[in-house]
Amino acid sequence: MDEDVAVVIEDGEDIRELLAQVLTQGGFAVHSAADGATGVELVREHDPIVVTIDVNMPGIDGFETARQVRAISTAYIVMITARGDEIDTLVGLQTGADDYIVKPFRPRELRARIEAMMRRPRVLASTHPSPPHPSAPQPSAPQPMHTGSIPTQSASSLEIPDAPSATWAEGDTEHASLEHRGLRLEPGARVVELEGAEVELTRSEFDILRMLLNSGRRVVSKMQLAGMLRGERGEPDHYLSEHDARAIEVHVANLRRKLGESPSEPRWIETVRGVGYRRTA
Known part of the structure; x- marks a missing residue:
């Protein structure tokens, strides 16, 4: 049976070798590049299932590299960032990255993040971007290896009390189509349409x-959203770290932007301050 392929795009030799070693130990055939342009060509040549991309590289940076990779591949993308660049990297999730990890990181954490991503379908909702529907409100300015769970981090002020699991509410409707206010989601095809126009997510x-x-x-x-993205069923068993909370906030902000929704006048997603989100009435 053929090995799964991974591509590592990282200009730092030590980090590049560490990433390659971790992925090789996880059963991947690894190809490495020291710059974005070379990395994109490796993706084109080898069709990997996982790609790691450093944010700060000579030539094209990690964000542009991620955009180019996403244009030609459905690979799982993990952005690698220095701590001082973390917020920029989170915003960069809109380029199509699935997760990010902050240097310095532990190999176990990287393996756990990739394991979580690989529990989710390797299919994008769409391969062609669609602008927000003209009738939609305009927005205001602006993840297999077997290693166990991601290391627990300290709780943040955004941690909430225990709440009922909302993984798949009201019965197991995981494969049923969902519609709300002109928005239609087809789980099986992983397609979202807004009043008939497909939206890339x-x-x-x-x-x-x-x-x-x-x-x-x-x-x-x-x-619960962070736990769902990690492939957990039921009530998550970890604390919500600042990194987790910020990642969810950025994902939701990017989702709203693509739908053309204003947070102050939500059409589909309401913010429940200090807790999370819910569907509009």
Whole structure:
């Protein structure tokens, strides 16, 4: 049986070798590049299932590299960032990346993140971007290896009390189509349409939207959304870190932007301050 392929795009030799070693130990055939342009060509040549991309590289940076990779590949993309660049990297999730990890990182954390991503379908909702529907409100300015769970981090102020699981609310409707106010989501095809026009979403955006639409009017916490993206069923067993919370906030902001929704006048997604989100009435 052929090995799964991974591509590592990282200009730092030590980090590049560490990433390659971790992925090789996980059973991947690894190809490495020291710059974005070379990395994109490796993706084109080898059709990997996982790509790691450093944010700060000579030539084209990690964001542009991720855009070019996403244009030709459905690979799972993990952005690698220095701590001081973390917020920029989170915003960069809109380029199509599935997750990010902050240097310095532990190999176990990287393996756990990739394991979580690979539990989710390797299919994008669409391969061609669509602008927000003209009738929609305009927005305001602006993840297999077997390793166990991601290391627990300390709780943040955004942690909430225990809440009912909203993984698939109101019965197991995981494969049923969902519709709300002109927005239609087809889980099986992983397609989202707004009044008949297809909308391009990343995996994370698609899965968040599906969970919110499927929850009825029940509030879905950021902790539950983060757990869902990690492939957890039921109540998540970890604390919500600042990194987790910020990632969910950025995913939702990008989702709203693509739908043409204003947070102050939501058509589909309401923010429940200090807790999470829910579907509009």
